[in-house]
Amino acid sequence: MDDDTFDFCETLTDAQDALAREMLERASAKWPLRVMHILAEAKGPLRFSRVMERVEGISQKVLTQTLRTLESDGLVTRTLYPQVPPRVEYELTPLGGELLVEVVTLWQWIANRLPDFEAAHRKSPQAEDTSKL
Numbered sequence: 001m002d003d004d005t006f007d008f009c010e011t012l013t014d015a016q017d018a019l020a021r022e023m024l025e026r027a028s029a030k031w032p033l034r035v036m037h038i039l040a041e042a043k044g045p046l047r048f049s050r051v052m053e054r055v056e057g058i059s060q061k062v063l064t065q066t067l068r069t070l071e072s073d074g075l076v077t078r079t080l081y082p083q084v085p086p087r088v089e090y091e092l093t094p095l096g097g098e099l100l101v102e103v104v105t106l107w108q109w110i111a112n113r114l115p116d117f118e119a120a121h122r123k124s125p126q127a128e129d130t131s132k133l
Contacts, residue, residue, distance in 0.1 A: 026073065027103050031058055031066045036075065036092055036100050045079065045089035075099060 012020065026032055038054045039046060046054075052063055067090055070076035075096035081087040092100070110117075 023073065026069065027099060031055070031062060032070055032075075033100070033103060034058075035063070035066050035070065036096055039076065039090060039092040040097060040100055042091075045091040047087065047089055051090060070096065 034055050035051060035058075038051055042050075048063070048067070051067070052058070052060065055063065058066075067076060067078065071078050071090075075093055077091050077093055079089045079091070081089070
């Protein structure tokens with residue numbers, strides 16, 4: 001790894017560093033990426049119920065929280081249509097699409113290096129503990 005990578009990190013203020021870490025944690029959490037992937041596959045807006053149908057195993061409460069967080073981060077848009085009953089649609093933003101591309105690249109790299117990680121875990125004195133992760 002070149003020194004420029006670390007030099008860049010050092011240019012961030014404490015607040016920027018905290019936000020960057022928060023975004024990285026969110027991007028690697030269980031539900032946000034799944035929801036973003038569903039919205040990306042849709043190639044257009046989806047109603048809450050359609051997202052709920054497509055994200056297996058998520059509760060309504062967790063999906064609501066996840067969509068609110070993604071919206072507050074600028075990764076998803078929420079459009080409310082003033083009709084009866086109210087219609088709400090969600091769509092991945094360009095920023096959300098960019099993040100998804102970057103995370104998929106990282107995911108693919110990790111998947112390709114799994115044998116290396118597995119070998120390292122077998123050699124580790126903590127191998128039993130890490131196998132439960």
